[in-house]
Amino acid sequence: MxxxxxxxxxxxxxxxxxxxxxxxxxxxxxxxVLAALDHDLVGLAPVKSRISEIAALLLVDSQRAAFGxxxxxxxxxxxxxxxxxxxxxxxxxxxxxLLKRLGYLNRGxxxxxxxxxxxxxxxxxxxxxxxxxxxxxMGGVLFIDEAYYLYRxxxxxDYGQESIEILLQVMENQRDDLVVILAGYKDRMDTxxxxxxGMSSRIAHHIDFPGYTLDELxxxxxxxxxxxxxxxxxxxxxxxxxxxxxxxxxxxxxxxxSVRNAVERAxxxxxxxxxxxxxxxxxxxxxxxxxxxxxxxxxxxxxPPAQP
Amino acid sequence: MRITQGTFSYLPDxxxxxxxxxxxxxxxxxxxxxxxxxxxxxxxxxxxxxxGLPMFDLHDAAGVLLEVNQCRTAYPDHYIRLNxxxxxxxxxxxxxxxxxxxxxxxxGFRLDRQEVADRQxxxxxxxxxxxxxxxxxxxxx
Numbered sequence: 001m002x003x004x005x006x007x008x009x010x011x012x013x014x015x016x017x018x019x020x021x022x023x024x025x026x027x028x029x030x031x032x033v034l035a036a037l038d039h040d041l042v043g044l045a046p047v048k049s050r051i052s053e054i055a056a057l058l059l060v061d062s063q064r065a066a067f068g069x070x071x072x073x074x075x076x077x078x079x080x081x082x083x084x085x086x087x088x089x090x091x092x093x094x095x096x097x098l099l100k101r102l103g104y105l106n107r108g109x110x111x112x113x114x115x116x117x118x119x120x121x122x123x124x125x126x127x128x129x130x131x132x133x134x135x136x137x138m139g140g141v142l143f144i145d146e147a148y149y150l151y152r153x154x155x156x157x158d159y160g161q162e163s164i165e166i167l168l169q170v171m172e173n174q175r176d177d178l179v180v181i182l183a184g185y186k187d188r189m190d191t192x193x194x195x196x197x198g199m200s201s202r203i204a205h206h207i208d209f210p211g212y213t214l215d216e217l218x219x220x221x222x223x224x225x226x227x228x229x230x231x232x233x234x235x236x237x238x239x240x241x242x243x244x245x246x247x248x249x250x251x252x253x254x255x256x257x258s259v260r261n262a263v264e265r266a267x268x269x270x271x272x273x274x275x276x277x278x279x280x281x282x283x284x285x286x287x288x289x290x291x292x293x294x295x296x297x298x299x300x301x302x303x304p305p306a307q308p
Numbered sequence: 309m310r311i312t313q314g315t316f317s318y319l320p321d322x323x324x325x326x327x328x329x330x331x332x333x334x335x336x337x338x339x340x341x342x343x344x345x346x347x348x349x350x351x352x353x354x355x356x357x358x359x360g361l362p363m364f365d366l367h368d369a370a371g372v373l374l375e376v377n378q379c380r381t382a383y384p385d386h387y388i389r390l391n392x393x394x395x396x397x398x399x400x401x402x403x404x405x406x407x408x409x410x411x412x413x414x415x416g417f418r419l420d421r422q423e424v425a426d427r428q429x430x431x432x433x434x435x436x437x438x439x440x441x442x443x444x445x446x447x448x449x
Contacts, residue, residue: 106332107367135375139368177370 024063030055033098041087041094042223043216050207051095058102075204076104076179077171079147079193081186082209085255088183089143091209096141099179106177107139115149118163126159130166138177147182148192164196171202212255217244221259228263230270230288239292246300266294309416311349314389314405324373327390327408331369334392339403340364341372342393343379345386347411347445350435362393376408385411385446411446 025031034052041048054076061071076099080088093110100108117133120126134142144150150160171180182189182199186208193200212220218241225232232240240262247258270290274282295301312318322330334341342362346353359379363372372390379388388409393400415436422430437445 106370109367135363135371136365136367138366138370138374174370174374177368 019063021059021063024059028059028062028103029101030059030098033094033101037091037094037098040223041090042219043212044087044091044209047087047091047207047209050205051091051098054205055098055102058099058104062103073175075175075202077175077203078179078181078205078207079189079203080181080183080207080209081189083185083211083255085257085259086209086211087256088209089145092141092143092181092183095179095181099141105140105179109137109140110143111137111140112143112145114145115160118144118150118167119159121159123159126162127166130163134166134170134174134178138174140178142178142180144180144182146184148184148188151192151195153191153195164199168198168202214241214245214248217248217255217259220256221263224260224263225290228267230263230267230290233289233291236290236292236295239295243295243298243300250300262295262298265298266290269294269297309414311387311407311410311414313349313351314407316406321410322406322408327376328369328373330404330406331372331390334404335366335369335372337394337403338396339392339394340366342391343372343375343388343408344391345379345383345388345409347383347386347442348435348438349387350417350433350438356387356389359388362391380409385448387411411448413446413448 034055037051038048054074057074061074064071078095080091082088089112092112096105096108096110099105111133113133118126118130120129150164152158152160167180170178180203182203184192221240221244222232222237243262244259247253247262267290273291273294274280274286280286316322331341340362343359344356345359346356359382360375363375366372376388376390386409387407389405389407391402392404394403395401417433417435420432420434422432424430435445440447
């Protein structure tokens with residue numbers, strides 16, 4: 001069937017065959033993945049909207065293919081930029097799963113690598129090493145964390161360049177088998193792309209991960225506490241929020257990762273608090289309730305809050 | 309004379325899609341694959357040249373097929389086979405081995421008779437192609 005046949009006059013608008021995209025949606029299990037994404041990841045509105053756009057495109061493409069219309073395979077290589085702890089790896093994992101469900105990838109596994117896994121240490125070491133990783137990632141997603149380390153401007157004989165060239169070649173020729181996601185800080189990735197325009201042009205989706213607002217961090221924290229099987233005492237909720245507000249202003253704040261660490265340390269203090277009072281009779285609620293003291297003991301509360 | 313060796317030897321040559329399906333089967337069972345090539349396909353020549361190391365830790369057929377195609381490009385007039393190893397028994401056992409590439413022209417084998425003492429006759433098969441130097445044997449001249 002060609003496009004001209006579809007558009008032939010006298011036939012019902014949109015062609016003679018009626019079908020429902022909703023059925024195709026249901027079959028692919030797309031909605032569950034998107035709903036899980038929406039539920040599990042707090043905030044990240046631009047990321048989510050881009051993902052559902054990609055999902056819609058692939059869904060329509062699969063329907064087009066079912067009707068014999070030509071479908072050029074879309075280029076899905078991506079770059080994720082953002083502060084540490086904004087969920088780049090998590091989204092990449094979900095993306096691999098999503099692309100598998102939509103039939104774009106065969107296996108949908110994620111191979112996460114850094115510079116050390118790709119770049120060799122002596123002449124002739126890099127190419128086999130990079131190829132090995134690429135083969136391992138085929139059928140899934142290759143996630144290159146801190147991709148800007150691949151390119152070292154100060155050393156033009158650095159083997160990173162060789163690795164980049166092989167990557168580019170495979171990204172172009174084996175588009176059907178592999179999706180490459182580059183991740184890193186925004187400014188350094190920008191420099192990286194400036195130095196490697198070929199890389200930039202082969203990446204269709206540049207997605208920026210915004211930092212979390214205080215409300216979002218609070219929500220993430222509540223979610224993490226729940227996942228670990230704990231609950232915040234009402235007073236502890238306020239303290240936790242205050243903790244996050246202070247921690248945000250301090251250096252080396254890593255968004256969701258810092259929240260996770262805070263919760264882990266509160267667990268630690270909670271446990272030692274219980275152990276240090278052997279005479280107390282405990283209820284189940286004591287085992288799952290985090291008190292304000294578990295947070296107040298933190299180093300964060302010892303420094304005065306930053307002056308605005 | 310078309311040489312038949314390994315699994316599927318009496319079937320017509322596989323297309324790339326069929327090879328891919330066989331590779332997926334092997335990978336799904338956790339068998340790593342390796343590519344080997346030779347221009348001396350005598351039935352008693354078990355050890356073919358290795359095209360790289362056996363490929364461990366692969367998840368998808370595309371990676372293996374990539375190596376097969378690179379080997380085909382590098383050695384167009386050679387026999388190429390894929391081996392799948394099953395390590396489940398604690399040793400490397402070939403579970404599947406089949407030819408994925410062959411030269412365009414296969415002249416075949418001739419039977420040599422050698423007369424020895426007491427009118428005995430010994431037989432041996434000799435590939436016509438082996439009269440040419442290694443690396444040059446199946447090149448279309």
